[in-house]
Amino acid sequence: MVLGIDIGGTNIKFGIVDANYSNVKSYSIPTPTDKGDVYLVEQIINKVHEIKKEYDFDRIGIGTPGRINSEEGIVIRASNLPYKNTPIVKMLENEFHLPVKLANDATCAIYGEFYAGFGQKYDNFIMITLGTGVGGGIVLNNKIYMGKNGNAGEIGHIIIKYDGLQCPCGQIGCYEQYASVTALIRQTKTAIENNPDSLLAKSAGYKISGRTAFDAMKKGCPVAAKVVDDYINYIAIGIKSLVRIFQPDAIVLGGAISNEGDNLLLPLREKVTMPVEILISNLKNDAGVLGAASAASQIEGLK
Amino acid sequence: MVLGIDIGGTNIKFGIVDANYSNVKSYSIPTPTDKGDVYLVEQIINKVHEIKKEYDFDRIGIGTPGRINSEEGIVIRASNLPYKNTPIVKMLENEFHLPVKLANDATCAIYGEFYAGFGQKYDNFIMITLGTGVGGGIVLNNKIYMGKNGNAGEIGHIIIKYDGLQCPCGQIGCYEQYASVTALIRQTKTAIENNPDSLLAKSAGYKISGRTAFDAMKKGCPVAAKVVDDYINYIAIGIKSLVRIFQPDAIVLGGAISNEGDNLLLPLREKVTMPVEILISNLKNDAGVLGAASAASQIEGLK
Numbered sequence: 001m002v003l004g005i006d007i008g009g010t011n012i013k014f015g016i017v018d019a020n021y022s023n024v025k026s027y028s029i030p031t032p033t034d035k036g037d038v039y040l041v042e043q044i045i046n047k048v049h050e051i052k053k054e055y056d057f058d059r060i061g062i063g064t065p066g067r068i069n070s071e072e073g074i075v076i077r078a079s080n081l082p083y084k085n086t087p088i089v090k091m092l093e094n095e096f097h098l099p100v101k102l103a104n105d106a107t108c109a110i111y112g113e114f115y116a117g118f119g120q121k122y123d124n125f126i127m128i129t130l131g132t133g134v135g136g137g138i139v140l141n142n143k144i145y146m147g148k149n150g151n152a153g154e155i156g157h158i159i160i161k162y163d164g165l166q167c168p169c170g171q172i173g174c175y176e177q178y179a180s181v182t183a184l185i186r187q188t189k190t191a192i193e194n195n196p197d198s199l200l201a202k203s204a205g206y207k208i209s210g211r212t213a214f215d216a217m218k219k220g221c222p223v224a225a226k227v228v229d230d231y232i233n234y235i236a237i238g239i240k241s242l243v244r245i246f247q248p249d250a251i252v253l254g255g256a257i258s259n260e261g262d263n264l265l266l267p268l269r270e271k272v273t274m275p276v277e278i279l280i281s282n283l284k285n286d287a288g289v290l291g292a293a294s295a296a297s298q299i300e301g302l303k
Numbered sequence: 304m305v306l307g308i309d310i311g312g313t314n315i316k317f318g319i320v321d322a323n324y325s326n327v328k329s330y331s332i333p334t335p336t337d338k339g340d341v342y343l344v345e346q347i348i349n350k351v352h353e354i355k356k357e358y359d360f361d362r363i364g365i366g367t368p369g370r371i372n373s374e375e376g377i378v379i380r381a382s383n384l385p386y387k388n389t390p391i392v393k394m395l396e397n398e399f400h401l402p403v404k405l406a407n408d409a410t411c412a413i414y415g416e417f418y419a420g421f422g423q424k425y426d427n428f429i430m431i432t433l434g435t436g437v438g439g440g441i442v443l444n445n446k447i448y449m450g451k452n453g454n455a456g457e458i459g460h461i462i463i464k465y466d467g468l469q470c471p472c473g474q475i476g477c478y479e480q481y482a483s484v485t486a487l488i489r490q491t492k493t494a495i496e497n498n499p500d501s502l503l504a505k506s507a508g509y510k511i512s513g514r515t516a517f518d519a520m521k522k523g524c525p526v527a528a529k530v531v532d533d534y535i536n537y538i539a540i541g542i543k544s545l546v547r548i549f550q551p552d553a554i555v556l557g558g559a560i561s562n563e564g565d566n567l568l569l570p571l572r573e574k575v576t577m578p579v580e581i582l583i584s585n586l587k588n589d590a591g592v593l594g595a596a597s598a599a600s601q602i603e604g605l606k
Binding site (some may be wrong): 097124136138141143145146147148149150151152153154155157158159160161162163164169171173234237238240241244245246247248275 | 403427429439443444446448449451452453454455456458460461462463464465466467474476530537540541542544547548549551552578596
C-alpha cells in the first residue's frame with residue numbers, strides 16, 4: 001500500500017492506495033498557508049502519523065503545485081503556498097523511515113492516469129489538464145514520455161496564435177492563454193462587461209469562476225453559450241494539433257473544467273472530428289492522491 | 304546492398320546503399336510525367352535492370368510523393384505525377400523477384416535521418432522537412448514513432464494561428480501555410496508587389512522560388528532581408544511548440560530551404576533560444592535515396 005499526498009492551495013488530501021491503484025481510504029486537512037513551510041510540513045506529518053495507525057503503507061508519494069527539484073526532494077516555490085526550498089522529502093523520510101517521492105502536479109496527473117486511469121486501456125494517449133494553466137502528459141508505446149530533461153508534455157505552451165496573447169512564459173499565443181480555467185474566467189468577465197444585461201451578467205456572483213459561464217449557459221443564456229462555445233473551440237485547436245502530431249489512441253481531459261462532463265465533451269468531439277477518442281479522466285477527485293501514489297511507484301527498487 | 308529509388312517530379316534518382324547506409328553509387332533519369340503510370344514504372348524497371356548488371360542488391364526501397372497504400376504497395380495519386388492506384392511494388396517484385404518496400408517521402412525522410420543521419424547521434428529528435436509542404440518525423444527513445452495509423456508527425460498541420468490562413472487540409476492557420484517553401488514564395492511575391500522598386504523586385508526573375516528572397520538578401524536588399532526574417536520567425540514558432548511538447552535532443556531540418564545553411568540556421572537558433580540542438584540534415588541530395596533504402600530495412604524478415 002502507498003500513501004498518496006496531494007497538496008493543494010485549499011486542502012491537503014491523503015489517500016491509501018492499494019496495489020490495484022484503487023483509493024481505499026481518503027483523508028483531508030485544510031492547507032495552512034500562512035504559518036510558513038515548516039508548519040505546513042508538520043501538519044502533514046501529524047496527519048500521516050494518524051493514518052499510519054490505521055494502515056500499513058510502505059512508501060509515500062507527494063504531489064504539489066509549483067517548482068520542484070524532484071531528485072533532491074525539494075519544493076522550490078509555489079504560488080499561494082509557503083514553500084522556500086522546502087526539503088519535504090527528507091523531512092518525511094526522517095520521520096517515517098520510508099521511501100518518499102515528490103512530483104509536481106502535472107507529472108502526478110499523467111502518472112495517475114497511466115497507472116490508475118485510461119493508461120490501462122490505451123497505449124498511446126495525451127493527457128490535457130485544464131486547470132489554472134494547461135498541463136499535459138504524453139504516453140507513447142505504453143510508456144510515459146518525459147523528454148531529455150523531464151519537462152516534456154508542456155501542452156499549455158504550444159503556440160496557437162503567434163500574434164495573440166502574451167504568456168508569462170515569454171512566448172506569445174500559448175494554448176493556455178486560451179484554454180485554461182484562467183482564460184475562461186477572463187473570457188467570461190469580458191462577456192459580462194460587454195453584455196451587462198445578459199443572464200450571464202445578472203446571475204454571475206461576485207466571484208467569477210470557470211463554472212460561471214457553463215452555469216448561465218445551462219439556464220439558457222445565449223451570451224454564456226457563446227462564451228462556452230468559443231472556449232471549447234480553443235480547446236479543440238490544441239487537440240487538433242496534438243492529433244496531427246501524435247495520432248494517439250485517445251486524448252484524456254482532466255482538471256477542473258473536465259467536471260463539466262458532457263457539456264464539455266460532446267461539443268468538443270463535434271469540433272475535433274478526427275479519428276481519436278476524446279475522454280474525460282474518470283479519476284475525478286481521486287486524481288491527485290492516485291497521481292501522487294503512482295509517482296511513488298517510480299521509486300528505485302520498488303515495483 | 305539495397306537499391307533506393309527516389310521518385311520526384313523532375314527526376315527519378317537511384318542509389319546503391321550499403322550496410323552502413325552510405326550511398327555507393329547514384330543514377331538518375333528524367334521523370335516521364337505525360338505518358339501514364341505504366342510507362343513511368345517501365346522506365347524505372349529498365350533503369351533497375353541496368354543497375355542490376357553492376358550491383359547485386361537484395362531489396363528495393365521506393366520513396367514517392369503523394370498518397371500511398373504502403374501495405375498494398377500502391378501509389379494512389381500524386382500532384383504532377385501520373386499515378387492511378389499504381390501497384391508499383393507488385394510490378395517491381397514480378398520483374399526482379401526481390402522484396403520491395405514503398406513509403407511516402409515524409410516517411411522516407413525520417414527513415415533516412417534515423418538510419419543514415421543524425422539518428423546515429425540522437426535518441427530523441429524531431430525532423431522538420433521544409434519543402435512544398437512541411438513534413439515531419441518523430442524519433443523518441445531511439446525509435447521512429449508513427450502513431451496508431453502510421454500518420455504521426457504531421458508537423459505541418461500544427462495550428463500556429465487559429466484565425467490565420469486557410470489550409471487545404473481543412474484547418475485554419477496550419478504551420479505549413481507559413482513555413483513551407485510554398486509559403487515563402489507567396490511571402491516573397493507579396494513583398495515584390497508591395498515594393499516594386501526594391502532590389503528584390505528588380506533581381507527576381509520570371510519565376511519566384513524559395514531562393515529568390517534569400518538571394519536578394521545576400522545582395523543587401525532590406526526588403527528581402529525582412530521577408531527572410533519573417534519567414535524564419537514562422538519556422539521558429541513551430542519549433543518552439545515542438546520543444547515544449549517533446550524536449551527533444553535535437554530538431555533536424557531537411558527539405559529545399561535547408562540548403563540555405565547558416566543563412567537559415569544561425570538566425571533560427573537566435574530566435575528559438577531553447578535548450579535544444581537545431582541542425583540541418585547532412586544527407587543533402589542523397590536524402591531521398593537513403594530514405595527509400597532505409598524504408599526497405601523495414602521489410603519483414605530482413606535486417
